[in-house]
Amino acid sequence: MKIISFSANKAGFACAVATSIKKYSEKINCPTQFFDYLVCDLEDINTILDKNTSLHILDTVTIQPFTKKSIVSFKNFNNLISYHDLNSSFSKEEFNEFQNKYRRRYHRLLKLIQEEDILFFIRYGKEKKEELQKIITNTQLLNEDVVIRIINVFYDKTKKYPEDKDDNTIYINFYLFEDKNINYDSDDYYKTLQFKWNIVFQVIEEYTKKIVEYKEKGKNKNKV
DSSP states (O other): OEEEEOOOSSTTHHHHHHHHHHHHTTTSOOOOOTTTTEEOOHHHHHHHHOTTOOGGGGSOEEEEEETTEEEEEETTSSSOEESSSSBSSOOHHHHHHHHHHHHHHHHHHHHHHHHOSEEEEEEESOOOHHHHHHHHHHHHHHOTTOEEEEEEEEOOTTOOOOSSOOTTEEEEEGGGGOOTTSOOOSSHHHHHHHSOHHHHHHHHHHHHHHHHHHHHHHHHHHHO
16 A cells, blocks of 8 residues: 655645645655645646656756746646746756656556556545546556545635545545644645644545555455
8 A cells, every 4th residue: 555645736735735645644655646746737637647648748948947946837837836846057967867857757647547456535625526537547447456535635714525435535634634723834835744643644544544444344254
């Protein structure tokens, strides 16, 4: 079983997902994954997961210096942006390493998907069912035997959950578990880290146990 961040479409929330996963997984090997520190749309994720996508699609970028860091936008995508990887002033060697780093993470992501039996994807922000379903479809084209659950976390004071739910997506509204005794940070990143992520990982542990038990029952039936 592995947990993968599918980030968010806005900075702050995006990095908070990866940071929360790393905190949960601190006792095990948890190398940085492709989307951990990128802002991205679901359509961008589906482009990356598409088995027909060429690795060279990552090579074309626009770079905008901003204070101490540069904003790097991958041009072949809707909203795939790095805010942390390059300084405002950088060398050719540093830029080459930036590109090589994301090539490594790209291959790491595909290899992980192809080898794992259970995957949990965590995405921050309310998303459409159709786009989430595309992620499942594209992932299963890479590994038809993998069991996938998408954890769609968000913060919504209206307390509304999507009406068209499906069995592969689990929705968690952090607002419903808000701690009234906490003074939440005004910064999106730090505030998101203050949410009750333990609930997310409890859900993952419970679902993992159920999936494993279901698989074991299937194996025992085949032996009869």
